Amino acid sequence: MLGPIFVLLLAIGATFYLSFQYFFLADFPIGQDVLYHMNRVLRVESEGFFKAFDFSIYPLSVIMLVFWHKFLAFFGLGIERSFIFAECFYLFLISILTGVVSYKVFKDWRVAVVAMILVASSRWINDYLRIGLMAELLGLVFFMLALFFLLEKRWFLLVVTIILLFLSHPLPFFVFLATLSIIVFFWIFSKKGGKWRVILFVILMLTLGVGTVYLFWPQYIRTVLYYFHYYLGQRDERAFFHYMIDYDKRRLIFYALGFLGIVWSLVKAKKSQKFWSFLIFAVLSISICFKQYLGIHYLSFRFYAYFEIAMAVFGAFAVVHLSNTFRKWPLILLSVLLLIFIAVYPNYWTNKDITNWQLSDYAAGHVLPLPERNNTKEIEAKINRKYVIYSNSVWVLWFKTDGFLVRQYWNYGNKFSLYKIKNDDEWLSFFSKNNIGYVYFSSIEPLAEIEKSQILQLIFDKENIRLYEIKF
Numbered sequence: 001m002l003g004p005i006f007v008l009l010l011a012i013g014a015t016f017y018l019s020f021q022y023f024f025l026a027d028f029p030i031g032q033d034v035l036y037h038m039n040r041v042l043r044v045e046s047e048g049f050f051k052a053f054d055f056s057i058y059p060l061s062v063i064m065l066v067f068w069h070k071f072l073a074f075f076g077l078g079i080e081r082s083f084i085f086a087e088c089f090y091l092f093l094i095s096i097l098t099g100v101v102s103y104k105v106f107k108d109w110r111v112a113v114v115a116m117i118l119v120a121s122s123r124w125i126n127d128y129l130r131i132g133l134m135a136e137l138l139g140l141v142f143f144m145l146a147l148f149f150l151l152e153k154r155w156f157l158l159v160v161t162i163i164l165l166f167l168s169h170p171l172p173f174f175v176f177l178a179t180l181s182i183i184v185f186f187w188i189f190s191k192k193g194g195k196w197r198v199i200l201f202v203i204l205m206l207t208l209g210v211g212t213v214y215l216f217w218p219q220y221i222r223t224v225l226y227y228f229h230y231y232l233g234q235r236d237e238r239a240f241f242h243y244m245i246d247y248d249k250r251r252l253i254f255y256a257l258g259f260l261g262i263v264w265s266l267v268k269a270k271k272s273q274k275f276w277s278f279l280i281f282a283v284l285s286i287s288i289c290f291k292q293y294l295g296i297h298y299l300s301f302r303f304y305a306y307f308e309i310a311m312a313v314f315g316a317f318a319v320v321h322l323s324n325t326f327r328k329w330p331l332i333l334l335s336v337l338l339l340i341f342i343a344v345y346p347n348y349w350t351n352k353d354i355t356n357w358q359l360s361d362y363a364a365g366h367v368l369p370l371p372e373r374n375n376t377k378e379i380e381a382k383i384n385r386k387y388v389i390y391s392n393s394v395w396v397l398w399f400k401t402d403g404f405l406v407r408q409y410w411n412y413g414n415k416f417s418l419y420k421i422k423n424d425d426e427w428l429s430f431f432s433k434n435n436i437g438y439v440y441f442s443s444i445e446p447l448a449e450i451e452k453s454q455i456l457q458l459i460f461d462k463e464n465i466r467l468y469e470i471k472f
Contacts, residue, residue: 004109007333011113012096018120018348019092022129022355023084030358030367031132035397038079041065042401060167061135079401087129090137094309095120097144102313104151105278106269110336114316117340121347122312123251124243124304130358130366133302139165139172140305146176147281150183151274171302179284183277190276243289243304247354250346257343258311261318268321282310315343363444368395371443371463379440379467380404382459387437392418395442407434418448424455431470441466 040062044052049066052059068086069079077085099116103109119125128137142165149158166173244255262282269275285306323335362369372395380402383389388405389396396406409417416422416430418439427450430436439456441448443464450456451466460467 008109008113011116015095015099015116015120016092018117018344019095020085020088021348021351022126023081023088025352025355026084026359027081028359028367028373029080029083029132030130030355032365032394032397033132033134034080034083035394035400037062037065037083037132037134039397039400041069041079042403045069058135058139058167058169060164061138061169064138065134083132083134084129087132087134087137090134090141091120091125091129093141094125094137094144097141097148098309098312101144101148101151101278102316104148105272105274105313106265106317108317108320110320111313111316114319114336114340115313117344118254118312118315119309121344121351122305122308123246123347123350124301124308126347126351127301127354128305130355135169136171136302136305139169142168143172143176143306144309147179147278150180151277175288175303175306179281182284183280186276186280187273190273243301247350248346251350254315254343254347255311257315257318257339259314261311261314261316261321264321265314265317269317278310278313281306282314285310319343365394365444368398369443371465372398375460375462375465376402378462379460379465382467383438386435388435389438389440390418390431390434390436391440391442392448393440393442393445396440399440405435407436418450421449424453427453428455428470428472432472437470439468439470441468 040052040056044062044066049063052062056062065083065086069082072082072085095116098119099112102115103112105111125137125140128140142161146158146161146165149155149161162173162176165176244252262279265275265279285303288303289307319336319339322339323332326332326335358364358366376398380399383399383404385404388407389399390407390409392409394408396408399406409415418441422430439450441451445464451468455471456468457471458466459469
C-alpha cells in the first residue's frame with residue numbers, strides 16, 4: 001500500500017513542477033492578452049465585482065483573478081506574477097482532474113498517474129499560459145470537472161459546474177455542450193432505462209443555457225457569431241499533423257502513444273458506459289482540430305487542448321499496458337518511468353525553449369520590453385492624466401494599468417498609423433478631435449516620419465523610448 005501512495009505523491013509532485021514551469025522561468029507575463037485581463041481586474045477592484053458582468057464575456061475568470069491578486073499580494077507578488085501563478089495553478093488543476101477522469105474511465109490508478117503528468121507537459125495547453133488565455137484555462141478546469149460529473153451522472157453538481165463554465169469562457173462552454181449532446185444521444189440509443197429522464201435533462205440544460213444567455217449576457221451570442229462568421233473560410237498555416245510535430249518532431253511519440261492507446265483500449269479495456277462516453281469526447285476532440293470542419297483560422301489552436309487531454313488519457317493507458325508486458329514489479333515501474341520520460345521530455349524541452357525565447361526576444365512582441373518596464377514610472381510622471389496617449393505599439397496599453405487614457409492606431413481602422421504620411425494639419429485635427437495629448441513610441445519601434453514634425457515636442461528619450469507632447 002505504501003508503494004502506490006509514494007508513487008502517487010511523486011506523480012503529483014512531477015505534475016506540480018511541470019504545471020508551474022512557466023512560473024519558475026518567467027518573472028513577467030508573456031502575451032498581449034495579459035494587458036486586457038489586468039485592466040479588467042483593476043476596473044473590478046475599483047468599481048466592484050458586478051462590473052465584471054458589464055465589460056467581460058468571462059466575468060468569473062476576471063473575478064477569480066481579482067481574488068488571486070489580493071491573496072498573493074500577502075506573499076509579495078505583484079499583479080504580473082499573480083497572473084502567471086493563477087494560470088499555472090489552473091493547469092495543475094486540469095492535470096489532476098484529467099487523472100481523476102481517467103481513473104473513472106479505466107479503473108486503474110496507474111493510468112491516472114501517467115495522464116496527469118502528460119497533461120501538465122502539454123505543448124499546446126502550455127501555449128495557453130504563454131499567450132495569456134487565463135479565462136480559457138479556468139474554463140478548461142470547469143470543463144474537466146463537468147465531464148467528471150457527467151460520467152458520474154451527478155446531475156445537480158453538473159448543472160452548477162456548467163453554469164460556472166458558462167461564466168468562465170464561452171469556447172469551453174460550447175465545446176462541452178457539443179460533448180454533452182453527443183454523449184446523451186449515445187446514452188438514449190444505447191440504453192432503454194432512464195430515457196425520459198435523460199431527454200428531460202437535455203431540455204433543461206438547453207433551456208437554462210440559451211435562456212440565461214439571451215436574458216442576461218447577449219454579448220456571448222454576438223461574440224460566438226462573430227468568431228464563426230469572421231473566420232469562416234479562412235485557412236490556418238498549419239495542418240493537423242503539423243501541430244503534432246511543431247517545434248520538435250520527437251513530440252510525435254506522445255501522439256503515437258495516444259493513438260496506440262485508443263486502438264489497444266478498444267481491444268483490451270473493459271468497455272463500460274464511461275469508456276464509450278470518453279471515447280466520444282476523444283473522437284470529437286480530434287474532429288474539431290481539423291480546419292476543414294469549421295474553417296476557423298484564429299481559433300484552431302484553441303481547440304487543440306481538448307485533443308491533447310484525450311491523447312494524454314489514452315497515451316497513459318498505452319504506457320501502463322506496454323509496461324504490463326513485464327511480469328515483475330521493478331521492471332514494470334522502470335518501463336513506466338522510461339516511457340513517461342520519452343513522451344514528456346520533448347514537450348518539456350519545447351515548453352522551456354519557447355518560454356525562454358519569448359521572454360528574451362522583445363522584437364517579436366510577445367513580452368513587454370525591459371526598457372518599458374524600467375522607465376514606466378518616469379514616463380508617467382511627465383504625463384497629464386486628462387489627455388490620451390497615442391501609439392502604434394500594443395505596449396502603450398500597459399499605461400492603462402495605472403489609470404492612464406490610451407489609444408492605438410488600429411482603434412481608427414489603421415487610418416492613422418504613425419508610420420503613414422499625413423500633413424501636420426491632418427494630424428493636429430485628429431489629435432485635437434480625440435483628446436490626444438501625447439504620442440508614444442516603444443523601444444522596439446524604428447524612427448517614424450512624424451517624429452521630425454514641428455507639432456511634436458520630445459519630452460522623454462531614453463533606451464529608444466520616445467514620448468512626444470503635442471503642440472497645439
